[in-house]
Amino acid sequence: MMPRSFAASAFRHAALLSIATFALLPFAVMVSTSIKPADEIFSDTVRWWPQKLAVIENYSEAFSAAPLMLYLVNGVVVTAAIFFLQVLVALPAAYALAKLRFFGRHVAFGFVLFCLLIPYQAIAVPLFILLYYVGLLDSYSALVLPFTISVFGIFLVRQFFMGVPDDLVDAARMDGMSELSIVWRVMLPAAIPALTAFGVFSVVAHWNDYFWPLVAVSSDSYFTPPLGIMAFRNAEAGNDFGPLMAAATIIVAPLLALFLLAQRRFIEGIAFTGIK
Amino acid sequence: MSLSASQNRAGLALIAPASVLALLFLFAPLSSIFVLAFTDYQLGDRSLSFVGFENFEALADDPTFWKSLSNTLIYSAVVVPGSMLLGLVSALLIDAGTSLRSFYRTAFFLPVMASLLAMAVVWEFMLHPSFGIVNATMKALGFAPHNWLKDGGIALYVLAVIGIWQSFGFNMVLFMAGLSAIPRDLYDAAEMDGTPNAWARFKLITWPLLAPVTVFVAVTSVIRSFQVFDTVHALTQGGPNKATEVLLYTIYAEGFEFFRSGHAAAITIVFILLVVGVSLLRFVSLKKNGASA
Numbered sequence: 001m002m003p004r005s006f007a008a009s010a011f012r013h014a015a016l017l018s019i020a021t022f023a024l025l026p027f028a029v030m031v032s033t034s035i036k037p038a039d040e041i042f043s044d045t046v047r048w049w050p051q052k053l054a055v056i057e058n059y060s061e062a063f064s065a066a067p068l069m070l071y072l073v074n075g076v077v078v079t080a081a082i083f084f085l086q087v088l089v090a091l092p093a094a095y096a097l098a099k100l101r102f103f104g105r106h107v108a109f110g111f112v113l114f115c116l117l118i119p120y121q122a123i124a125v126p127l128f129i130l131l132y133y134v135g136l137l138d139s140y141s142a143l144v145l146p147f148t149i150s151v152f153g154i155f156l157v158r159q160f161f162m163g164v165p166d167d168l169v170d171a172a173r174m175d176g177m178s179e180l181s182i183v184w185r186v187m188l189p190a191a192i193p194a195l196t197a198f199g200v201f202s203v204v205a206h207w208n209d210y211f212w213p214l215v216a217v218s219s220d221s222y223f224t225p226p227l228g229i230m231a232f233r234n235a236e237a238g239n240d241f242g243p244l245m246a247a248a249t250i251i252v253a254p255l256l257a258l259f260l261l262a263q264r265r266f267i268e269g270i271a272f273t274g275i276k
Numbered sequence: 277m278s279l280s281a282s283q284n285r286a287g288l289a290l291i292a293p294a295s296v297l298a299l300l301f302l303f304a305p306l307s308s309i310f311v312l313a314f315t316d317y318q319l320g321d322r323s324l325s326f327v328g329f330e331n332f333e334a335l336a337d338d339p340t341f342w343k344s345l346s347n348t349l350i351y352s353a354v355v356v357p358g359s360m361l362l363g364l365v366s367a368l369l370i371d372a373g374t375s376l377r378s379f380y381r382t383a384f385f386l387p388v389m390a391s392l393l394a395m396a397v398v399w400e401f402m403l404h405p406s407f408g409i410v411n412a413t414m415k416a417l418g419f420a421p422h423n424w425l426k427d428g429g430i431a432l433y434v435l436a437v438i439g440i441w442q443s444f445g446f447n448m449v450l451f452m453a454g455l456s457a458i459p460r461d462l463y464d465a466a467e468m469d470g471t472p473n474a475w476a477r478f479k480l481i482t483w484p485l486l487a488p489v490t491v492f493v494a495v496t497s498v499i500r501s502f503q504v505f506d507t508v509h510a511l512t513q514g515g516p517n518k519a520t521e522v523l524l525y526t527i528y529a530e531g532f533e534f535f536r537s538g539h540a541a542a543i544t545i546v547f548i549l550l551v552v553g554v555s556l557l558r559f560v561s562l563k564k565n566g567a568s569a
Binding site: 008009012013015016019020022023024025026027029030033041042043088089090092093095096097100101102103104105108111115117118119121122123124125126127128129130132145146148149151154179180183204207208210211214215225226229230233241244245248251252255256259260263266267270271 | 280283284285286287288289290291293294295297298300301302303304305306308309312319362365366369370372373375376378379380381382383384385386387388389390391392393394395397398399401402407409441445446449450452453499503505506509510524527528531532537540541544547548551552555
């Protein structure tokens with residue numbers, strides 16, 4: 001762009017730094033409080049770095065007061081299972097919608113477009129009733145099953161497949177591959193960029209989801225991280241802030257660490273899935 | 277190419293798993309919402325009877341529902357412009373220079389990635405009336421402290437600030453993607469033509485060319501703001517005195533705390549109409565502009 005004056009650059013950084021302060025303040029408060037002893041938390045003076053560190057006390061208290069490890073493992077199991085099943089179901093469907101001519105294709109794709117408009121919370125009541133009658137409430141199945149079908153995943157991968165040349169598919173057919181093996185051996189490798197973007201979207205959405213787990217499970221052995229932090233807060237009556245902030249840090253850390261390691265992929269993935 | 281029998285069979289076979297799951301987990305629940313809303317069903321009932329529009333008439337007479345609807349709209353009216361403006365300003369400022377771009381982008385995107393529930397607990401601590409950093413700052417600056425989440429006059433706006441904090445980074449990323457698609461030489465040409473300052477160039481080039489992205493961001497932001505739930509459930513439970521009661525929270529309370537499924541379904545229909553209505557507005561506006569996102 002044009003030559004920039006020092007004043008313009010200073011203004012840019014001043015404005016961006018104040019927005020950054022707003023964005024990062026809660027994280028700073030969380031981490032800073034998680035390493036403070038109680039008397040410093042309840043004191044009047046704002047101090048970012050404690051006089052006496054209480055890292056071990058707060059974090060070990062967090063891990064012993066609630067089964068945080070279990071919540072994290074539940075989070076990993078549930079998000080991984082959801083994503084795996086979503087791909088297993090969506091990839092063949094996306095391939096069929098993009099590359100095959102079959103009876104009802106337009107109806108099927110129209111249904112996908114229609115369902116994209118409906119937030120899942122809108123069907124939570126009947127889903128809950130369904131799981132109640134088949135006796136699946138309060139189980140891993142309740143957390144995973146309703147999300148195995150992702151119209152968004154089907155849509156995203158279908159759009160991506162539309163751009164894959166037909167020659168690739170035809171060549172595989174000439175080699176005598178069945179349609180199913182084309183899906184897994186030709187289209188899956190081709191779809192990696194779209195699946196990465198969808199993976200970011202799906203994992204972030206389900207790791208952080210609160211509404212459905214809150215509805216679907218009640219025993220704490222099935223709690224996902226967001227339910228876990230709420231259970232922790234309610235059990236501690238919201239007073240023991242050091243361990244509470246330590247627990248929040250532990251719950252937030254895995255996804256943020258992943259994000260910081262692969263930010264470009266995350267941001268591009270979100271932009272890609274956002275703009276569709 | 278004609279519809280070959282083998283391709284037809286393969287296509288149907290490949291969408292079969294998705295179709296079965298979609299029928300079970302999308303189509304059936306969605307249709308039953310529209311049935312449930314006209315019944316007196318309560319979870320666990322052995323039978324149900326159709327009651328016509330009774331659930332909707334009850335809604336019309338229910339002050340909690342109206343409060344919930346208007347709170348949702350107020351929340352949206354604060355969060356949507358707030359998070360769009362902050363997202364756009366962030367994107368423009370980051371784009372205007374070369375230094376520290378990825379630092380700012382990462383910092384602004386962090387709230388989008390972090391579990392809102394965990395961060396809501398942190399916000400609650402920050403807003404604590406006695407030892408929260410917000411009141412400490414207010415006092416240091418000579419303002420009166422508040423009991424932010426317990427004051428019915430401001431609690432909804434406090435939740436809206438948390439909503440802006442959480443979502444502006446998402447909008448920023450979308451705006452940045454839109455900005456990168458605008459050809460640089462347009463700005464050079466405008467400068468040569470004597471378009472005097474940055475604001476004039478913004479009005480002349482950036483704003484019109486960004487329009488499809490802006491419409492998309494607006495629609496997404498409105499829909500996301502209608503879905504506000506986590507902060508309400510974690511921090512205020514709809515209170516004090518219904519001041520932060522919002523649609524999804526009302527649906528949750530009716531459907532899963534009182535198990536009045538028919539009543540919850542009627543509110544859900546209002547919720548669906550709002551969300552679908554906003555999405556359709558997008559198509560209308562895209563057709564009018566002849567643009568595509």
